[in-house]
Amino acid sequence: NAGVTQTPKFRVLKTGQSMTLLCAQDMNHEYMYWYRQDPGMGLRLIHYSVGEGTTAKGEVPDGYNVSRLKKQNFLLGLESAAPSQTSVYFCASSYLGSPLHFGNGTRLTVT
C-alpha cells in the first residue's frame, strides 16, 4: 500500500516563483490536510479538506492556496514564494476521528 504520497520530495525556489505540491492518498479517506513544520513550532495546519470539492483554512493559510478536485488528491500551491515559506511540508489524510496518516514530507527552500 502506498498510503500518502507527496511529490516532490525536495524543491528549491527563488523568491516570487510559484509551485504546486501534490498529495495523493489511496485509502479512500475523506479528510486531507497540509501542515508545515518549522523548528520549535511543531506542525502548523495550513489548509484542510473535509471532502472532494471542499477546502478550509487552518492556522497559517496566508500565501497558500489549495484544491481538492478529486477525493484522492490534495494540491498545495504557492503563488509567489517567500523566504518565510522555507519549511518542511507534510500532507496527511484520515477518516473522521481517526489518526492522521502522513506522507514523508517535502523540503522546500526559498532563496
Next chain:
Amino acid sequence: AQKITQTQPGMFVQEKEAVTLDCTYDTSDPSYGLFWYKQPSSGEMIFLIYQGSYDQQNATEGRYSLNFQKARKSANLVISASQLGDSAMYFCAMREALYNNNDMRFGAGTRLTVKP
C-alpha cells in the same frame, strides 16, 4: 491561541529506564481526542497512541501508555524500558469533535534522547 503545550523542548533518559513526556491542552469541547506521534531523524510521522475524552481507562500500546488526567487537561506519554530507537521528536496533538471541523492541532514537540 496555543491549544497544545509541550513544555519540555528536550529530554534525556538512560536506556531501559522509563520516561514521561508532558502534554497539556486547552479545549471547551466536551468530546475530543488526544494523539501522540513520533518523528525519528528520518522525518516520517508515526502514530503511537490515542486517548478519547470519554475513555475511562488510560490508553496503552506496548511500551507506550498515556497518563490522562482530564481535570488537569494533561495527556502525558510514558515510555517504559526506553530503547536507543526511541530517540526522536515526539508530538502531542488534539482533535476536537465539535469545533475546528475535525482538524488536528499539534504541540511544539519534545526531543527525546536515549543514552546507552
